[in-house]
Amino acid sequence: MTSEASVEAFSGGRTEVRGERVYRHDVVARTTHWVWALAILVLVMSGLQIFNAAPYLDASDKSNPARRVLAFGAVTVDGQPVRVTSVFGHRFTSARVADTAPLSDVRAFPEWATLPGEQDLADGRRWHLLFAWVLFVAWLAYLVSQGIRGKLRELVMRPADFKKLVPMQLYYCRLRKEPPPYGTYNPLQKLTYNVVLFVMFPLLIITGLALSPGIDSAIPWLTPILGGRQFARTWHFLLMALLIGYFATHLFLVITTGMWNNMRSMITGWFVLGEHDGVGP
Amino acid sequence: MKRRLFVASSLSALGLTACGPVKESLTNGPFRNVLLSTEKLNHGVIGTHGLAREYREADIDRNFRVNGLDTPSDATYAALSKGRFREYRLVVDGLVDRPQTLSLAELRAAGDRTQITRHDCVEGWSAIGKWRGAPLGTVLATAQPKTTARYCVFHCFDADQSGERYYESLDLHEAAHPQTLLALDLNDKPLDDDHGAPVRLKIPTQLGYKSAKWVQRIELVADLTPVGGGSGGYWEDQGYEWYAGI
Numbered sequence: 001m002t003s004e005a006s007v008e009a010f011s012g013g014r015t016e017v018r019g020e021r022v023y024r025h026d027v028v029a030r031t032t033h034w035v036w037a038l039a040i041l042v043l044v045m046s047g048l049q050i051f052n053a054a055p056y057l058d059a060s061d062k063s064n065p066a067r068r069v070l071a072f073g074a075v076t077v078d079g080q081p082v083r084v085t086s087v088f089g090h091r092f093t094s095a096r097v098a099d100t101a102p103l104s105d106v107r108a109f110p111e112w113a114t115l116p117g118e119q120d121l122a123d124g125r126r127w128h129l130l131f132a133w134v135l136f137v138a139w140l141a142y143l144v145s146q147g148i149r150g151k152l153r154e155l156v157m158r159p160a161d162f163k164k165l166v167p168m169q170l171y172y173c174r175l176r177k178e179p180p181p182y183g184t185y186n187p188l189q190k191l192t193y194n195v196v197l198f199v200m201f202p203l204l205i206i207t208g209l210a211l212s213p214g215i216d217s218a219i220p221w222l223t224p225i226l227g228g229r230q231f232a233r234t235w236h237f238l239l240m241a242l243l244i245g246y247f248a249t250h251l252f253l254v255i256t257t258g259m260w261n262n263m264r265s266m267i268t269g270w271f272v273l274g275e276h277d278g279v280g281p
Numbered sequence: 282m283k284r285r286l287f288v289a290s291s292l293s294a295l296g297l298t299a300c301g302p303v304k305e306s307l308t309n310g311p312f313r314n315v316l317l318s319t320e321k322l323n324h325g326v327i328g329t330h331g332l333a334r335e336y337r338e339a340d341i342d343r344n345f346r347v348n349g350l351d352t353p354s355d356a357t358y359a360a361l362s363k364g365r366f367r368e369y370r371l372v373v374d375g376l377v378d379r380p381q382t383l384s385l386a387e388l389r390a391a392g393d394r395t396q397i398t399r400h401d402c403v404e405g406w407s408a409i410g411k412w413r414g415a416p417l418g419t420v421l422a423t424a425q426p427k428t429t430a431r432y433c434v435f436h437c438f439d440a441d442q443s444g445e446r447y448y449e450s451l452d453l454h455e456a457a458h459p460q461t462l463l464a465l466d467l468n469d470k471p472l473d474d475d476h477g478a479p480v481r482l483k484i485p486t487q488l489g490y491k492s493a494k495w496v497q498r499i500e501l502v503a504d505l506t507p508v509g510g511g512s513g514g515y516w517e518d519q520g521y522e523w524y525a526g527i
Contacts (some may be wrong), residue, residue: 054405062342062399063406116308117301121310121403122520123316129527130319213401214526217486218330229399229407 017273024184024271026149031267032142039135040243042127045115048108049124055108057237060222063149069234073109098137107249115263132208139201152185157194161187181280200239207236288428324524331486334459341409343467344475346488348400350439350447352474358495360439366479371463373420375501376430379424385479389465392419396460398485400492403521412483414464418457421499426453430501434484434508438495441515449482449493449514450505450523460485463496488525490516 009161025033056071058064074095083094084107111117114125146152165186170176172188179186185193209215210223210232226232254262258274265271308316345404361369366385373381392415401407404458421433432450439447455461464483465471472478477494482493491514502508510518517523 050405054402061407062340062409065344112300115304117304120308120520122516125403125522126316126520127308128317129323130316133319133322152405209527211401211405212327213333213399213525214327214329215484217333220331223334224311225406229401233405278360 015030018275018277020273021270022273022278023080023093023269023271024265026151028141028145028146030144030266030269032138033074034136036135039131039138040247042115042131043135044240045113046127046131047236048153049116049119050121050128051237052114052120053107053124057234058230059227059234060230063230067230069117070237074106118240132205135201136205138168139197143197155162155190155197157187157190161190165191168186179276182276182277183281186276192246192249196243200246204236205244207232207239211236289304312481320522320524323522326527329458329526331453333396333398336399336409337439338397338411340410343468344513345400345410345467346402346406346408347475348402348492349494350441353437353439353495355440356437360472362478369479371420371480371496372498373424373436373501376427376451376503378425379423381420383420385465388415388420388463388480391415391423394459394462396462396485397469400483400485400489401487403516403525410465411465411468412462412464412467414462414480414483416459417451417461417463417482418459420463421453421456421501425500426501428512429503429523432502433494434502434513435450435496436498436499436500436504437493438497443515445515445518446509447493448496448507448509448527449491449516450502451482451484451491455484458484458486461499466499489520491512491525496513 005274015258055073057069058067060067071084071089073084074081075084076092085094107114107119114124116123142273143152146155146246164180164182165178167180168182168187171179179233206222207226210226211229216223216229223229223232226235261272271277295450321390353359358469369385371381371383371388373383392412395411395413395415397409399407400411417433430453432452434448434450434454437447437449441447451461462483465479467473467476472481477496479498481494482492482496493514500508505511505513505523509515512518513523514521
């Protein structure tokens with residue numbers, strides 16, 4: 001089968017062509033997208049505030065320095081407080097702390113990165129627990145509304161999509177002239193959104209709930225399958241780091257693949273099709 | 282394109298510098314009531330169900346980490362500690378039919394439960410200890426709470442540097458939970474002063490700050506607002522949740 005023939009076979013009578021304006025994201029999809037963006041921002045910043053109260057992570061149930069994965073701290077060198085970061089027991093001494101504040105005042109994450117800015121575990125928890133609900137409700141609203149409209153079909157990975165992942169990556173790496181034919185989202189986009197929506201969001205919620213002594217009593221099997229409470233805390237932190245990695249990639253691709261077109265589609269819903277958009281399933 | 286990038290980066294730089302005041306006004310402005318309301322939702326959804334996990338002897342932390350403050354400087358407390366708490370009496374009063382004044386021996390006779398449970402601090406760390414004492418529900422029952430009583434307030438010997446007394450509270454549902462203990466022993470030894478001697482609360486279904494140390498008096502009340510700062514506990518008055526199940 002030639003590639004032209006396969007394009008025709010896959011397009012199934014669709015007439016979308018380059019330059020055509022299509023209404024891509026409905027109002028629920030757009031709203032929930034921006035609610036997620038806000039919720040993730042608040043959750044990361046308030047999460048770092050909470051992390052600062054015990055700036056270390058263990059791969060264990062109870063706290064156990066012998067199984068410490070990551071630790072932020074400070075030591076005094078020549079009368080100056082110096083930041084120390086330990087990763088699997090390897091200590092990295094970083095830049096000197098500017099002032100000679102007491103060691104206990106040295107924070108793992110700085111003021112600009114936390115919510116509230118100053119050390120305030122109580123309010124950090126309030127923000128975190130509220131926006132956890134916001135994220136959860138927006139996630140549910142998106143899945144239900146898109147499910148009802150039949151739009152999830154455009155997004156969910158199908159077996160055929162997995163075969164297109166390598167060609168798509170080769171195209172991105174400029175090692176292939178044409179991308180494989182795809183529909184609304186290209187196969188790598190689909191995979192990424194599927195991982196974020198169906199793996200990372202649920203796991204972030206589950207690992208967060210596993211930290212709760214109330215949940216641990218009510219659902220006693222949950223915390224152990226994650227390796228215990230401190231391990232759940234470690235997973236929760238790791239997932240946060242992965243989500244930030246995703247966000248950076250997302251931002252980069254939004255900017256480099258037609259920033260204004262992408263932004264408009266997420267604000268007004270209207271998207272101008274590119275050369276390869278919407279030619280396949 | 283360059284101009285757009287410049288505008289975008291200037292806007293984000295402006296955003297970062299405005300961040301401090303924005304965060305401040307959001308946290309303490311009218312939005313504060315929304316922030317505080319989540320607690321009721323979490324209390325309703327998570328609540329107190331089931332029993333906390335109980336561990337094996339091998340899991341115990343022999344040097345159990347001290348949470349909160351260490352030994353109180355209170356003069357009465359110091360005198361009691363010096364006399365090895367022979368003169369200590371736990372008072373149970375308020376909305377009860379039979380106010381109680383219990384010595385440590387009487388408290389031990391009131392009930393006996395041993396549990397190896399994990400203590401989850403609000404800061405994020407966890408430690409496992411073996412707690413032995415009388416279930417709070419049994420002790421409260423001897424005092425026969427009136428039907429108007431809804432909460433028990435734990436008045437403690439401790440006070441902070443500004444003289445603010447340390448206290449905590451539970452509703453009678455949580456107080457009656459079989460693992461809610463008035464603990465006298467930690468890891469097979471009577472509690473030491475740093476860990477809350479001679480009597481502390483131990484409630485493994487909630488975060489560590491609910492497990493008040495150095496309990497002096499248990500008062501049954503109908504309403505928490507007239508007590509202390511009105512939020513149901515010392516840490517609650519500082520902004521922490523009264524429901525500490527998450």
